[in-house]
Amino acid sequence: MNAVTRDQRERIIALLGDASADPGVRAVVLTATGRGFCAGADLRGAPASGERVPGDVARTIRLGAQRLIGAVLDCEKPVIAAVNGTAAGIGAHLAFACDLVLAAESARFIEVFVRRGLVPDGGGAYLLPRLVGPQRAKELMFFGDALPAADARTMGLVNRVVAAEELEKTAREWAERLARGPTRALALTKQLVNASLDADRASAFAAEAAAQEINMATRDANEGVASFVERRTPRYEGR
Structure with missing residues (x-):
């Protein structure tokens, strides 16, 4: 068992x-x-x-x-x-x-x-x-x-x-x-959701802003935005 x-x-x-x-x-x-x-x-x-x-x-x-x-x-x-x-x-x-x-x-x-x-x-x-x-x-x-x-x-x-x-x-x-998804965005999302259960609103909002700042430096975030503008399916690499 x-x-x-x-x-x-x-x-x-x-x-x-x-x-x-x-x-x-x-x-x-x-x-x-x-x-x-x-x-x-x-x-x-x-x-x-x-x-x-x-x-x-x-x-x-x-x-x-x-x-x-x-x-x-x-x-x-x-x-x-x-x-x-x-x-x-x-x-x-x-x-x-x-x-x-x-x-x-x-x-x-x-x-x-x-x-x-x-x-x-x-x-x-x-x-x-x-x-x-x-x-x-x-x-x-x-x-x-x-x-x-x-x-x-x-x-x-x-x-x-x-x-x-x-x-x-x-x-x-x-x-x-x-x-097939944006791995770093998923990791940051997981971190935000888990931390939110113990955080006040100000802390949660600050963490959200910081996560967005970090994620926007990833290749996948750039690919996600580019694919939307170009009207095609995104190809995420997990980086």
Whole structure:
């Protein structure tokens, strides 16, 4: 069920960092093999409570789950989650951190922490209220019930629900469409939208103006304007 191990986490973080730095990468799809998307963190190697030193847990969360979610939010390329099955705990938060979320009809999202007597981690208490509001976030986290893909879409957690056999095809179509777009403009747009949730109007407007200033120096912005004037389809390079 793809429980996240330390090695898997570090590999995903590294791949997302590489994607940001590589102009040849224009979009990212995060998906899984097997019948589950991600069952949460792999707890088999967790130390017993008597073996912990105060500060160990906070450090582990900060350097582990929070870094993973931060890597998705900070990736400078659009990230699509293609959720093929159950996404529980950090697995659900990994999907919710993505820019666009596709889900198979059989997918489920579970805030499993309460079932284990745990507090949500991996940015869950940050992400969920911003996506669905505090009351619904509390309902999901307090009860830990499985949320079917169709209900997740109704709540705004999922962009589209498709048949299982259509998931990979749809994810590829979306990724290819994004890859043909103005990559730097998309990166700046992602940054503006994510930051707006924590910013006042003056800060958001200042960030918008700065993003426009940066973007207008890109080749793609010049190509977009030129193609409009010349009445042709733009050919973006991601630069």
